Amino acid sequence: MTASRDTSRPLPDPAALARLKETVGPAGFLDLPGDTDPFLTSFGGTFRGEAALVLRPASTGEVARAVAICAEARIPMVPQGGNTGLAGGAQPDRSGSSVLISLDRMRRVRAVDRHNDTLTLEAGVTLADAQAEAERIDRLFPLSLASEGSCRIGGNLATNAGGTQVLRYGNMRALTLGLEVVLPDGRIWDGLRALRKDNAGYDLKQVFIGSEGTLGIITAAVLRLFPRPRAVATAMAAIPDVPAAIRLLGLARERLGEHLSAFELMRASSLDHAIAAVPGLASPFSSRHAWYLLVEASGQEAGNTLGTALEAVLEAGLEDGLVADAVIAASHEQRQRLWKLREAQAEAQKHAGRGVKHDISVPVSVIPDFIARADAALTAAFPGIEPFTFGHVGDGNLHYNPIVPADWSDGEWRQKSAEINRLVHDVVAEFGGSISAEHGLGQLRASEAERYKSAVELDLMRTLKQVLDPLGLMNPGKVLRDIPRE
Amino acid sequence: MTASRDTSRPLPDPAALARLKETVGPAGFLDLPGDTDPFLTSFGGTFRGEAALVLRPASTGEVARAVAICAEARIPMVPQGGNTGLAGGAQPDRSGSSVLISLDRMRRVRAVDRHNDTLTLEAGVTLADAQAEAERIDRLFPLSLASEGSCRIGGNLATNAGGTQVLRYGNMRALTLGLEVVLPDGRIWDGLRALRKDNAGYDLKQVFIGSEGTLGIITAAVLRLFPRPRAVATAMAAIPDVPAAIRLLGLARERLGEHLSAFELMRASSLDHAIAAVPGLASPFSSRHAWYLLVEASGQEAGNTLGTALEAVLEAGLEDGLVADAVIAASHEQRQRLWKLREAQAEAQKHAGRGVKHDISVPVSVIPDFIARADAALTAAFPGIEPFTFGHVGDGNLHYNPIVPADWSDGEWRQKSAEINRLVHDVVAEFGGSISAEHGLGQLRASEAERYKSAVELDLMRTLKQVLDPLGLMNPGKVLRDIPRE
Structure with a gap:
């Protein structure tokens, strides 16, 4: 591993690491390569990073103290939920300068309110456990994803997760009433309100939902429940x-x-x-x-x-x-x-061959034109490529994953993948679409997004990042490319 | 009017006012007291301010140019929709130093997409016209308010309007897919995406919805449509x-x-x-x-x-x-x-006597306890007061408007109103509720909100305001008390 370490960033101060370990206790950290590996490698192995330490705090207070220590010692932090993301949003870079903060031990159900139709859960509760908790009181928590057994509520919030029930119930954002967030300086924002209507000031939770851990660490949430369909x-x-x-x-x-x-x-x-x-x-x-x-x-x-x-x-x-x-x-x-x-x-996709993945959305009305245009452009530019498409057409969201010819070498595939991304995403942009409908930008699409967003929009995003995380320590390089530290 | 002008703020530079008039043309401004009066006085007459000029730009470009001139000349701006708000969010202060920017001439329907179930409307379209536009293509735009004939989409967005259909369809925020906003420095952010799923970066529209014109001026929006119930x-x-x-x-x-x-x-x-x-x-x-x-x-x-x-x-x-x-x-x-x-x-309320209004929300499950506790506290503290309550209990939102004894003088009513607000809102806070469920804070509740929000939350709100509107010119004194200018 050391061979590939990016040495451009300084390793953390050992004294700060010792204080972090002390803060969370022996059950709260991992620092042996064999132990940290599952946290450092993404689901499917696409992304792999290094960390000086994997922290597993057991409470919001521990998260807050750990973040404050990292901020003081200028240690980058990478929050992680169930590590099921597809855009590398939960992997550190390869410098080993970061601390990975897993929320996987924060699994308490803080409140169940049947008459308010709400659950208050900590970030480390798995989606499947949240669904089961709702079912226990004869209610439905509708978010449903392929990874629901492993993904965690905190990650679902950080990525504004989608899935198969969005058409009826909306994204994770629509299912969330309140949040608790540890800010990049270690302060705790308690926004755990269980209200369906609240116009008393800026709706701060919206800033954190979908921000992929770049503005703070979500530690708990109040979620909406629904009647169970009969x-x-x-x-x-x-x-x-x-x-x-x-x-x-x-x-x-x-x-x-x-x-x-x-x-x-x-x-x-x-x-x-x-x-x-x-x-x-x-x-x-x-x-x-x-x-x-x-x-x-x-x-x-x-x-x-x-x-x-x-x-x-x-x-x-x-x-x-x-x-x-x-x-x-x-x-x-x-x-x-x-x-x-x-x-x-x-599985069908794997059977078909090697694909190039896209998680795009366009207005529902232009889906036919999008598919026609993208298919035509792809097959013209890359003879032998096979269109492969499935997805949530009711939400305008397609997994448009063309299969490349079997005779492409690894190198060819890697190089042309970027060209295929460019071609498909250019068509998406023509139709006013999004290059990430439900997976987030993570590290995978952070630079690509710059091509499709206006200067004003990028400036607003950078302004938000800069003011909420002035040291640039919170999940650096995700969503936005790394901002140089002060 | 001049008698009551607050002279603590400088009047705008006449040259800047002349440039503003030139920018919007003769049909785009009003500067005679008789003409500006309807814009300066709130619905019901509760709030009244002064303005150096009322601007009525006809396009996003005109709004942007006007905002840029105001920013350069350090002139405070007060955006206004249908002027139906109940919290004084669309009235300037009494200094006459501001320019009021009414969106009432921006009434274009920019796009109707039946297959995407979306409408793209400018901010000055009335809610009733938006509903009619949806009906024309056999769809429903579900937002419904008492003031729907006069209130405008821009104001609905700025206040995250509620109303009688929230239980089924959600607040204005839930009905919005995209926004166009003129930023406090006059740049235009084009976020008019018509997508149901978009996780490519921070969801900037959420920052502006419900911010009551304090972070920018919403000029257009993409709204969701629904099947018309049969x-x-x-x-x-x-x-x-x-x-x-x-x-x-x-x-x-x-x-x-x-x-x-x-x-x-x-x-x-x-x-x-x-x-x-x-x-x-x-x-x-x-x-x-x-x-x-x-x-x-x-x-x-x-x-x-x-x-x-x-x-x-x-x-x-x-x-x-x-x-x-x-x-x-x-x-x-x-x-x-x-x-x-x-x-x-x-009308029932007027018939009953003089009331003290509260637009509160609590978790649905504690509505009975809230009403019992607030009724008991009020009648103990103010003998002869009559509880008067109605509202959207399915959303946890009550208009809890006790009627004061008929023998209270005007002075008594004014003084005790503040005490009654305090008492009721303290009970709301005990139950984890909101002191403004659907009306916003405006100028009415901006200081009160400070009592109930945590230091961290107030700091986050001020940070957002400061970074997006560093000159403090955008609807100053609303949501947050006025921030001293740089």
Whole structure:
């Protein structure tokens, strides 16, 4: 490891490290390479950094004292939740000058308020545990992600996590009423209000949500709960083209309103790869179609009201030529089988070959144009590239991950990946879209974002960073490229 | 007016005023007292200020140029929308040193995107016009306020407006996807993105929404649209006490889910006063009850599904002793009659006497305790005071406006109003509530807020203000007390 250490930054003062260890006690830190490794390497191994110490504070007070020591000793800090991020937001750089602060021991449920429909949780609670806590009082915490067993509430907040239920319930931001944050100087901001309406001053929590740990460390939050849906109706529709998806979405929203909870698009080839990659998967249709949609609605209705409404949507779609074929799940097991086809997209992608990932969003109305334009530009520029697309089309969010030709070497793939990113993101920008819909910028897209943001916007972002973290110690190099320290 | 002018601040440089007039042209300014009066006096006449000039720019470019001139000449600016605010947020101070910038001529609809379910509007579009624009494409823009005919989108954004549909659709913040803002130095930030998911950097729009014009001037926004509900079911329930309201809310949320669109509480005496004040109003019940609830659900369902579900909620409430009596509107006309009882609360209040207003929120679960504690404290401290309470109990938001004894003199009322505010807001704070749920702080509550916010929170707010508006020219004295200029 030492071989690759970036020596441009000074290693922390050993006395400060000793004080940090003392602050959190023997259970609160790791400093042996074997122990720290899982924290320093990202999920999937894409990002890897070095740290002088991994801290695992057990309370907000410990976080605050640790941050104050780091600030005093000018030690960069990298906050980490479940380490499931895809943009390298929770990995330090390779200098070894940082302290990684994991919130994974802060797992207390501070309050459960059934009549207010709120949970107050510490940052280290996993998303799955938050969901279970809600279920215990017959409520729903709707955030749902592939990594929900490992990702943590603090990370979900820091990245404004999305997932499969955004269409109905919104992003993490929309699910949050209050925050507790340790500021970059070690002060604690207690904004743990459990209020649905509060216009008494600036809404400071909004500044920290989605800031990827660059403005402070979120230590606890008040989250909104919802009634648990009593009924769910799930269908898969085969559609002729992407414009049909957008028109069917309009129909579905009109008939199902906010009941519509998932509207997920897949290419024919994505489905083929999923079926080839995962044993036991099968297409629910007798013939192959160009595109598929997974459509789901959920609600409180007794009986089959929702199923009937969803059927009516699909029938109207068939009549209008928007739907070529459709199946509605008649049982929980059938429902799960349809979802498996969507959930297997990650495996499908691996089966298809090596991909170049994009987590983009555009206005829903221009999704067809975006796909057409990006497909055409890519296949013209990179012969043999295979479009691979799935995602939350109801939110305008696509995982647009073209598969590169099998004969590309590692070096070719690395070099051309940047060119492919540029090409796809330029098309995104033309359509007024975002180059990071739900994964955040992290270290992966911090410089790329500079190309697409206006000078005014970058200046506002840097101004916020500068004033809230004047020493530039809080997760440096993430979201914004590293700002030189004072 | 000159008699009461506060002379502690210098009047603007006449040359700068001339440049401002030139920038906006003859149709873009008013400087005669008779013409400027409607802009300088708040709705209801509570707040009154002076201005050197009222500007009415017609475009974002004109706003930007005017702001740049004001910044250069160190002239304070007071942005104004429909001038319907209740906290004096759109009135200048009495020094006459400011320029008032009304957005009322910026009324363009910039884009309508039916498939993306978005409207892009300029700040001066009235809320009613925004609703009509949505209706034109068979969509709903759900924000709904008493002042919707006059209030403007820019003001709704600046105050993060609430109203009667928050329970189902959220505050103005939740309805906003993008913003265009003129910054205090005259630069334009174009954040008019029409995306439901965008995690590429800090979500800057959140900083400006709800900041009451103290950080910049919002000139345009992208707003979310929803399907127009096809069915609505409305009921009024008589309930024995406030805890019953909270338990019935739980039942309603479980059965109706997000269909529940209104859950409004009124005291028996409030209803009595409304009926006495407004000709033609009548109680729908044969006997008098302690409290009343207006409950409404809306959705896409065909037939009477919603009505049946609402009836089931009320029946369950009757069985559990939560409901003493209930009526469900059988026609549009009956529905409107029930709503009139709720909408007449402002007149009811005037009929009851002189009140002291509070726009507070607490966690929904502690509403009964809050009302009990505040009622007891008030009647103990001020014999003869009459509790008067109505509001959006489903959001934890009450307009808690006790009526003072008829024999209090004007002077007594003014002096004791401050004591009553203090007493009520101290109870709010004990319950973790907010002293401004939906009206904002404006100039009315800026100093009061200092009592209830932590030093860290006030410091963060001042830091944001200082860095985004270093000259302290943007709506000074609102939200935060005036910061001395550099």
